[in-house]
Amino acid sequence: MTTMTMAxxxxxxxxxxxxxxxxxxxxRAVDDVTLDFPRGGWTAVMGPxxxxxxxxxxxxxxxxxxxxxRVLLGDTELTxxxxxxxxxxxxTRIGFVFQSFNLIxxxxxxxxxxxxxxxxxKRPSRSVVRATLDAVGLxxxxxxxxxxxxxxxxxxxxxxxxxxxxxxxLFADEPTGALDSTAARTVLDLLRAMADAGQxxxxxxxxxxxxxxxxxxxxLRDGRVVDRLAGADARGVADRLGAWEx
Amino acid sequence: xxxxxxxxxxxxWTLFVGALLSVALGVALVQSSLLLLISAAGQSSDDAAVPxxxxxxxxxxxxxxxxxxxxxxxxxxxxxxxLALLRLVGGSRGQVRRLLLGEAxxxxxxxxxxxxxxxxxxxxxQTWLMRRFEFVPPGFxxxxxxxxxxxxxxxxxxxxxxxxxxxxxxxxxxRPLEALRxxxxxARVMTAGRWVAGLFFFAGxxxxxxxxxxxxxxxxxxxxMNVAMPAAVAMVAFGPLLVPVLARLVPFGGGVLGSLARANxxxxxxxxxxxxxxxxxxxxxxxxxxxAGSSFTASGVDELARSTHADFVVExxxxxxxxxxVATVSAETALLADVTVGSGDERExxxxxxxxxDPRAYAAVHGTAVELSGRAVARGPGGEVPARGRVSVxxxxxxxxxLPVVAAVPERMSGGASLLLPPGLVPAAALAQAPTxxxxxxxxxxxxxxxRAELARLGxxxxxxxxxxxxxxxRSSTTNKVMLIVLGLGGLYALIGVINSxxxxxxTRRREFAEARVTGLTRAQVVRSALLExxxxxxxxxxxxxxxxxxxxxxxxxxxxxxxGAATLDLPWPLFAAVAAIALTVTGATSLITSWSATRHPxxxxxxxxx
Ligand SMILES: Nc1ncnc2c1ncn2[C@@H]1O[C@H](COP(=O)(O)OP(=O)(O)OP(=O)(O)O)[C@@H](O)[C@H]1O
Ligand SMILES: [Mg+2]
Numbered sequence: 017m018t019t020m021t022m023a024x025x026x027x028x029x030x031x032x033x034x035x036x037x038x039x040x041x042x043x044r045a046v047d048d049v050t051l052d053f054p055r056g057g058w059t060a061v062m063g064p065x066x067x068x069x070x071x072x073x074x075x076x077x078x079x080x081x082x083x084x085x086r087v088l089l090g091d092t093e094l095t096x097x098x099x100x101x102x103x104x105x106x107x108t109r110i111g112f113v114f115q116s117f118n119l120i121x122x123x124x125x126x127x128x129x130x131x132x133x134x135x136x137x138k139r140p141s142r143s144v145v146r147a148t149l150d151a152v153g154l155x156x157x158x159x160x161x162x163x164x165x166x167x168x169x170x171x172x173x174x175x176x177x178x179x180x181x182x183x184x185x186l187f188a189d190e191p192t193g194a195l196d197s198t199a200a201r202t203v204l205d206l207l208r209a210m211a212d213a214g215q216x217x218x219x220x221x222x223x224x225x226x227x228x229x230x231x232x233x234x235x236l237r238d239g240r241v242v243d244r245l246a247g248a249d250a251r252g253v254a255d256r257l258g259a260w261e262x
Numbered sequence: 263x264x265x266x267x268x269x270x271x272x273x274x275w276t277l278f279v280g281a282l283l284s285v286a287l288g289v290a291l292v293q294s295s296l297l298l299l300i301s302a303a304g305q306s307s308d309d310a311a312v313p314x315x316x317x318x319x320x321x322x323x324x325x326x327x328x329x330x331x332x333x334x335x336x337x338x339x340x341x342x343x344x345l346a347l348l349r350l351v352g353g354s355r356g357q358v359r360r361l362l363l364g365e366a367x368x369x370x371x372x373x374x375x376x377x378x379x380x381x382x383x384x385x386x387x388q389t390w391l392m393r394r395f396e397f398v399p400p401g402f403x404x405x406x407x408x409x410x411x412x413x414x415x416x417x418x419x420x421x422x423x424x425x426x427x428x429x430x431x432x433x434x435x436x437r438p439l440e441a442l443r444x445x446x447x448x449a450r451v452m453t454a455g456r457w458v459a460g461l462f463f464f465a466g467x468x469x470x471x472x473x474x475x476x477x478x479x480x481x482x483x484x485x486x487m488n489v490a491m492p493a494a495v496a497m498v499a500f501g502p503l504l505v506p507v508l509a510r511l512v513p514f515g516g517g518v519l520g521s522l523a524r525a526n527x528x529x530x531x532x533x534x535x536x537x538x539x540x541x542x543x544x545x546x547x548x549x550x551x552x553x554a555g556s557s558f559t560a561s562g563v564d565e566l567a568r569s570t571h572a573d574f575v576v577e578x579x580x581x582x583x584x585x586x587x588v589a590t591v592s593a594e595t596a597l598l599a600d601v602t603v604g605s606g607d608e609r610e611x612x613x614x615x616x617x618x619x620d621p622r623a624y625a626a627v628h629g630t631a632v633e634l635s636g637r638a639v640a641r642g643p644g645g646e647v648p649a650r651g652r653v654s655v656x657x658x659x660x661x662x663x664x665l666p667v668v669a670a671v672p673e674r675m676s677g678g679a680s681l682l683l684p685p686g687l688v689p690a691a692a693l694a695q696a697p698t699x700x701x702x703x704x705x706x707x708x709x710x711x712x713x714r715a716e717l718a719r720l721g722x723x724x725x726x727x728x729x730x731x732x733x734x735x736x737r738s739s740t741t742n743k744v745m746l747i748v749l750g751l752g753g754l755y756a757l758i759g760v761i762n763s764x765x766x767x768x769x770t771r772r773r774e775f776a777e778a779r780v781t782g783l784t785r786a787q788v789v790r791s792a793l794l795e796x797x798x799x800x801x802x803x804x805x806x807x808x809x810x811x812x813x814x815x816x817x818x819x820x821x822x823x824x825x826x827g828a829a830t831l832d833l834p835w836p837l838f839a840a841v842a843a844i845a846l847t848v849t850g851a852t853s854l855i856t857s858w859s860a861t862r863h864p865x866x867x868x869x870x871x872x873x
Contacts (some may be wrong), residue, residue: 079350079439099355106438107352118347118441135352177351189442 025052025088026185026216027076032085034071034239045071047239048085053185053218058211060227061220062253063236064261069220070189072236076218077110077187078102090184107136111178115190117170119162125149125173126158132181145180152176152206168199175206179215186210188219192226204229224254235260276769277337278369280762281422284333285373286380287755288326289418293381293410294388295319301405302398314397318388318748321547324491325752326417329540329759331425332498336536336763338362338429340770345433346441355434362433366426367419374418378411384751391750395743428455451502451531460499467493467813474817475824479673480645482821483558489817490550493810494543501535501542501806508802509534514794519787522778523794533767537796538803540759541845545807548753548841550814552745553833556738557815560832561822562676563734567727568828569629572701574714575729578721580700582623585716587708592623595698597688599681602654603647614646616655617679618688618696627701630671634684641670643678655681660692675825676737701726760845761852764796768856775857776865789857796853797846804842 034046045068053059053076061069074080076087078094087094089109097105106112119128126145133140149155152172162170171191178186188207192200200223208229211217219230227233228250235243237260245256299315338345345358353361385404392398432453467489474485497504509527514520527534572592580591599616602609621632621640632640641649649670655662671682704713717723724732775788783791815831823829 074439079437103349103352103354106350112350114442116442118350120344120347131348132352135348135354135357181352 024055024090026055026057026090027053027218028088029072029076030086030088032072032075032087033083034068034075034080035083044239046075046082049239049241050085051234051241053216054232055184055216056211056214057232058207058215058217058219058230060230060233061218061236062222062224062227062233062257063242065222067236068239069236071239073187073189073218073220077112077185078105107132108181109184111181111183111186113171113174113178113186113188113191115193117162117167117174117194119170119173119177121162124159124161125154125165125176128162128173129176129180132177136181140180148176148180149173151179153202166199168195168202171195171199171203172206175203179210185216185218188217190220190222192221192223200226224257225250227253227257277340277766278365280766281330281333281337281369282373282376284330284759284762285369285418285422286376287758288322288330288421289374289377289414290381290384291322291751291755292319292326292417293378293414294385294404295322296413297381297385297407297410298388298392298404300407301403304405314744314747318752321748321752325543325755327421327424328495328498328543329756329762330421331428332536332539333759333762333766334366334422334425335429336533336766338426338433339532339536340766342433342436343441346436346438349436350438350441358434358436359430362426362430363423366422366430370419370422371415373422374415377418378414381414382406388747388751391747395747397743397747452500456499456502460496463492463499464496467496467810471813471817471820475820477821478645479675479677479821479825482817482825483554483675486554486558486814486817486821487551489814490546490554490811491543493550493813494546494807497542497546497806497810498535498539501538502531504806505534505538505799505802506531508805509795509798512798512801514798519791519794522783522791523798526791526795527798534795534799534802537760537763537767537799537849538806540756540763541800541803541849542807542810544753544756544760545804545841545845546810546814547756548749549808549838550811551749552837553811553831554814554818555742555745556834557818557822557830557832558675559734559738561826561828561830562674562737563730564828564830565675565826566733567730568826570627570701570726570730571629571703572627572726573704573710574702574717575724575726576700576702576717576721577697577723578700579698580702580717580720584720585702585713587705587713587716588702589705589708590623590626590703591700592620592627593698593700594619594624595688595693595696596679597657597683597692597696600656601647601681602656603651612646614680615642615644615678616657616681616683617642618683618685618693620685621682624682627703628671632669632671632682634669634682637665637687638668639665639684639687640682641667642680642682643671643674643676644680645673645677646680653681655683657688657692660689662687673825675822757844757848760848764849764852765856768792768853768860771857772860772863775861776863779861779865785858785861788861789854792857793850793853796849800846800849804845 029049029051032046032049033044036043036045049072061072063069071080075082078087078089078097082095085095089105092105094102120131123131126149129148130140130145146155146158149158152175154169154172154176157165157169162173165173192203195203204226207217207219211231221227228248232244232246233248233253234241235256242260243256245253248256295315295318299312299319302312302315348358389402389404393400393402470485470489470492474482477485506528510524514524579593580588582591595618597616597618599614600611601614602611604610619632621634625631634640639653641647647653648667651667652664653667654664702717704710714723778788779785819829819831
């Protein structure tokens, strides 16, 4: 816990709320959450289905409007940022990885990875793109289209696409949710190596085994942070999760 | 960005082929109509050809603009998720807009590239039709002009870019999060733009319906014939609201397929509306305009029958008192006159029909009083000259100089001569060559057979009833020919638009179909459910097209009532039935083929690639 408070936060949430719908049908998906995601650390977010994990991640990444509170990326206020500013942030300081890999089917792995750079108006050098693909172990698949890749490979291309801009924070929503255990382990090894190299990562997961690879775990229930855990193993995480899901 | 465009083109090729086809055929239709209009105006051809080609050109531009913009909007809609993904990885709004505009530019250029040669084919067909129906002399040909290249490419690019402009603005506002929703979040059903466009065109159609009865026979007919277009556009604009509601009324049958189809229609409102759009326009134009045309013809015939008090019509002069048993003869000699109205800058000379009449006999036979004395003339039932004032009249071989117009007979639905001249005015030489038709009324108690035999010695005789019927048939066959030329190719183009939108709709449903199949539906069941859905949407489109057409029928009823005193509606039901049958056949067949082809791969292969 000490490291969390000492290092400046990569992303900080202050009293953030997000409500869907109105009146009696309103759902407080995120309910007054105050939370720091430390710089250079890997935080896992867990909780029962529908507890607001994805919504929290989207709010933290500036993808979802918040109804109350503030979100800070480093010292940039996301809550008041306009569309152009958020777009620029997505190009340079934020990376995303999702459960369904969301690659562009028309483009090869290489082109998918180069896309954020090209959108930012840079001419991506082939070597940078190749090096990024190499880092996720897919240098030999550069010219394949997503449908010619396995699920685990597609997810690794998605990670390469998120990392190619060198973002401050990598957001991942159940990155192993659609993968078998071997492919999942490859992806988690990759994230662990990135975190060890100083990458800030925020990851939503259902899998206690995956959460145990992170530095810290935050538990969510009904849109509120109910618990946190640092340095636990899979068994410890599973026990704690079991307690909150009851 | 262009590389991205190119990759996109290759991947979603059905979308782009659809868009390309709409541009190419639109350009072809516009180019052909424009070249023919220019050629007809230049060559000496029948007077009827030029205004008709004007209508064809206007209709082509409208249809091309409509089909292209709705196809483009649809393709953009279908790619919402792709575009959201682009936004998610850092694409800006401007980049999304530029991507779509760049594609439109490319498609406009390529589409025009195909459209120019296709336009030559369309022109050959249109020329053949017009020669066949004698709107142009047998030697008439459409002429190629070099500048048409500029016009055609300009049209293609302009229509494509304009068509995508609104859609691109909407697409640029797509939220990045939409990329994460599995099936692409449903776009808002009714946008502000749709409301504005819908209400605007609704008001336009309503205004035409209200004003038409006050436009006189010619103006009223023209306005009524123009009601269907704005009414159809209004229906299309409200499509996302109306189509699903109507489609759900279609009996789907109980089973699981029926309820799946019903749910799909409701869920994919914008897709349903996009498939219905060209069909609504097609039905509204064909049903509305043919119905209005045949009603006006019928109304004109009724009016003529009611107002003509004659027993026989003789195609020759019948001298008064020459045949015993004849009470009244109105001998009417038809001349073509160059009539000049106005003065100074406003002077305008037109070739109009003039009729030399005996005022008293004319009044007795046609039931309208005409008082003419000296050099005074009257405005005839064809209108086109002022009811009071002066006109200069020049006949072949005789200049009559300035004549006062002192009276006017009521304008007729069926038209007729524009000027009525008293007998003394026209030199005998000019009269001698002109055809004369005599309307003959019998004395009470005269023997019609005997009188007819006597009249037959002077020239061909018909009973007034037979003559009216023959006249009506000729009139309506002219209307039908005009309709065929005006609506034929345009209707075909709209029909291709319908096929287009079904193909585009199905192309992006492969995944949905695959999901249905892994849920337990067989391939045949998926195809049948898609067919049910297509039928429901088609039925809704037919109803909305019919509603738009009825707006035109309201204008027809009001106009015929105002002009002739009797509201008339005479609808070609067999044609309507044929339109409905064709629409159902085409949409059914297209849906079958596209959904069959979209399900040709085993479902797992589609679900495996989670793009
Ligand atoms: N766009 C939306 N509109 C309305 N309600 C929403 C929307 N997105 C999420 N919700 C609601 O907010 C709550 C939290 O949803 P969220 O997706 O954040 O849950 P989650 O913890 O990620 O669940 P899971 O583990 O199943 O992915 C849920 O009750 C959900 O129904
Ligand atoms: Mg979630």
